[in-house]
Amino acid sequence: MKFAKRLSDISASPTIAVMQEAQRLRKQGIDVIDFGPGEPDFPTPAPIKQAGIEAINADFTKYTASSGIVELRQAIADKYNREWGTDFTPANVVVSCGAKHAIYNVCTTVFEEGDEVLNPAPYWVTFPEVVKMTGAKPVDVITTEEEGFILKAKAVAAAIGPKTRGLIVNTPNNPTGALIPGDEVGRIAELGRRHNLFLLFDETYEYFTYGETKHVSLASFVKASDDFYAIVGSASKTYSMTGWRIGYILGSKPLIDKIGEFQSHAAGNPTSVSQKAALAAILSDPSLVKAMQEEYCRRREYVLNALSEIPGFSCPRPDGAFYVFPNVTACLKASGIPNSEEFARFLIKEARVTTVPGSAFGMEGYIRISYATSMENLREGLGRIKAAVTTLLKH
Template structure:
């Protein structure tokens, strides 16, 4: 049988992480001591009170369909969270709960984009942004977040990228993969351009709770009533409450967009998993101490591991202000060790040093790699030591 796939699927770019992930798995199965730093999820279990609430909901018979946009009780918990954290006020019909923030984003682009509509995506970007835009018939338009500007884009860059076909811009703060955070002034300046040009702001705030030092997360929607109206906020409990597998995310914003997303969800997923919704209610209404404990653990790891990483010859790194990733530039390290590009360096790092990292080519910046510090400090220190030894030993061979 000859199968002809849909053009929309053919247009997808294969994940650059797949080859590394498959190779790391193969080596582990062969008994190799591989340290994986590719994790995009916290290494903590979901807090106990959330687990208890999920079990209680099942025992009480809450195992049936719910409204497509989510339980009213969960929406109310989300609304309360917005009021507490950002002093933002939303109504029930301005919130949709979905099967993870990724699926909420997918649904948003499906209801927002027509063929040929453009979405501006700053680089480095989370790998699914451009693919989701393409699946909706849209065209990703990239603007470069320069390393010397902490990977952040400027209002002038945004203005130059806007055309008559521009529908939206994506802002991810704190960022995956860089961990950088936009300030209120930076967001306001970007928002001003969006208001002038009448383009929608998609604000991905999934790492909101994981911010370090004196830094503070700011939502662009909280800066003015006009920007709130122009913004769709994307968030969820996956990263903040270590609930990646529960698949609960949500969008907040314009009720016309939210209604369209709800209609689409009713024909695609019916509703988010009922048990997971009750767990999310407990996540937001219960104690937030586990969230803070996890944040402090990540901050401690970052403070220890960052200096060790930048001490490696040929490696520079913008220090993250949030999330749980390091995004060093390793182009010079690759050259020192005799590799023609960073992808080859990453592959050799896995085979020779038994450390699995994600190449930056998948995030739109081929000179970088992404390392997750969502693993134990012991393993992190061992991994960075292996990278250091790999670079110094290889570079001495190449240069002799």
């Protein structure tokens, strides 16, 4: 069948493909440990679920305002104003069906054919695909392990060309866990302002940080009325609500109005019941999120220690999100396995562990391991990887 040209270069999400591969093997009775998905393993906290149940029982099950219910937009604006001293109102917020949808909304509204959009690599798999869907061209800006995969304003400035329209920033980062320090976020904001470079900041993992460096939102460097940015957030990871599909965008009123018009035709509204649950989540006691953050922190420590004992692996110490991105080039070289995709295949076959190859994120020689899974799985899975790699390197 003939498909639209704008989708000719798009492929299915490799992380979802890994999840499906693990499910396929499990169906065959094979015991697979899945380090693939970027999905919290905790249940959605009880008060959030209760708000969803109450919304259903109150028949809050019809269309809502297409940009989201005003109480939720207000709660999101208040959260940012409280945390970052901004001046947002509900007019600066659109609620969408997850951060993924929010990113699609922003890119469709701002980017077009002929534009280039800077995309720091390693990148979350969806960014370049969404840019391509708009007709614009994603251009990689490489961040390096030596610099902790931290995006530097200097590297962005050097990559700006005559067609550059935007930059996508994800901090804390998927897949590397890198966190951009506040002063560097400020320098990137300044570049946006000076060069009319549209900044799309994805802050989905904002509360999951573990070291000395703290997450600093782009919000602390912009006014609500500035027209060179959008900030995207999500209820998915923060409150373990991936299936409820609630994300949001903050930006200037004209941008938010235009996105609202687009969303009103493209999606109608985000799910009514999920909006009530997300409202309860955003208004919930911070201890709910803190408990998850502390558990991730414990797991990160465990994973880093376990990885340090695997021959051929070296792992930068990430400050945020819930991923590690070990360098496996020594392993590839010593074993003759040609690339990260083949290495991930080897791990499925010999260790019965799924990971995501670095190539999916635009960086060869690495694999991504998600520690959004139980300690028991981490212990078992990392033990299996160690055994398989030790045997591999003996031959």
